[in-house]
Amino acid sequence: MKKEIKFPTKQEVDVHINQNRTELFSDPDFREYEEVDIIFLEPTQLIALRDYPPLHSPEAFTVYRKKFVAGERVEPIVVIPSRIVIEYLKKNEVRAHTYRQELELFLNTHPRATYFMLGGKHRSAAATILGVRIPCLVISNDADVAKINALMAEGKLTGMPSVGENFKRTLSELDDHYFEHKVFWTMDEKTKAMIDHGDISL
Numbered sequence: 001m002k003k004e005i006k007f008p009t010k011q012e013v014d015v016h017i018n019q020n021r022t023e024l025f026s027d028p029d030f031r032e033y034e035e036v037d038i039i040f041l042e043p044t045q046l047i048a049l050r051d052y053p054p055l056h057s058p059e060a061f062t063v064y065r066k067k068f069v070a071g072e073r074v075e076p077i078v079v080i081p082s083r084i085v086i087e088y089l090k091k092n093e094v095r096a097h098t099y100r101q102e103l104e105l106f107l108n109t110h111p112r113a114t115y116f117m118l119g120g121k122h123r124s125a126a127a128t129i130l131g132v133r134i135p136c137l138v139i140s141n142d143a144d145v146a147k148i149n150a151l152m153a154e155g156k157l158t159g160m161p162s163v164g165e166n167f168k169r170t171l172s173e174l175d176d177h178y179f180e181h182k183v184f185w186t187m188d189e190k191t192k193a194m195i196d197h198g199d200i201s202l
Contacts, residue, residue, distance in 0.1 A: 032156055033137060036147045038076060040133035043124065043187035047082060047106075047116045049162070050181035052190055055199040057122060060159075064126035074127070076135035077120030078148055078160050080170070082107075084140055085116045088171040089178065099182035106184035113186050116174060118162040121190065128191040129202060142167045 055061065067074050089103075090096050096103075107113070115136065117124070127134045137157075139145055145167045151157040162177070164170040178184070185193075194200045 033076060033151070036144060036151075037138040039136050039138060041079070041115060041136050042112075042133055043128040043191060044110070044112045045114055046079065046124065046134065046136075046187040047110075047113050048121065048124070048185055048187045048190045049117060049119065049177060050183050050185070052121060052194065053197060053199070055122075055194060058199060060122040061126055061200055064123040065129065068126055068130050068132050074123050074135065075120075075157055075159070076137045077124055078118040078157075078163055079115040079136045079138055080118070080174075081138065081140060082114045082116055085171065085174055089175055092175060095175065095179045099178060102182055103178075103184060110184075110186055117187065118170065118174075119160045121187075122159070124187050125191045125194055125200060128187060129195075129200065134187070139163075139167065139170070145170055 064074055086103075086107075115138070120134075124134050137144075137148065139148060145163060145165075148157065148160065148163050149165070152160060152163070162170065162173045164173055191200070195202065
């Protein structure tokens with residue numbers, strides 16, 4: 001019997017976010033992001049882009065690793081709840097059919113992977129290597145995207161090229177990406193690939 005894929009509900013996501021808020025916003029390093037929902041996630045919870053290899057900037061990985069080790073603030077990455085992304089991807093039936101089996105297999109074998117990343121592989125790999133949870137800004141509508149774009153314009157957030165001018169455009173970027181690559185993996189698996197290829201080390 002085919003295993004049913006269970007995505008977190010909006011209520012469950014909201015609870016997860018609220019559980020992080022008290023701890024997070026007592027830290028002045030993260031108060032500039034308080035208008036956007038933010039959570040700390042493990043690499044097994046994140047569905048990463050297929051933009052590796054190569055590792056575009058080993059130097060960036062080293063910088064982020066040093067920041068995490070020193071306990072300094074590291075910019076969050078941007079993520080979208082998987083239930084929203086999957087719903088959008090399935091709307092284009094012709095495209096979705098070309099990688100349907102790969103996606104279903106991935107979701108069934110990675111039940112903890114419930115957020116899609118929009119970039120940030122260097123800082124996420126650095127956190128993964130060190131066993132540190134990854135700070136993530138959660139977006140789910142145009143208002144969230146506008147806040148992210150404002151943060152980027154102010155230089156408070158960098159390295160998020162997949163965030164578009166609105167939420168639909170951002171989802172479309174993911175649609176294009178997975179239609180091209182047709183392969184899915186978690187940030188944990190991506191980091192292990194970087195280690196195996198000798199691009200980063202423990």
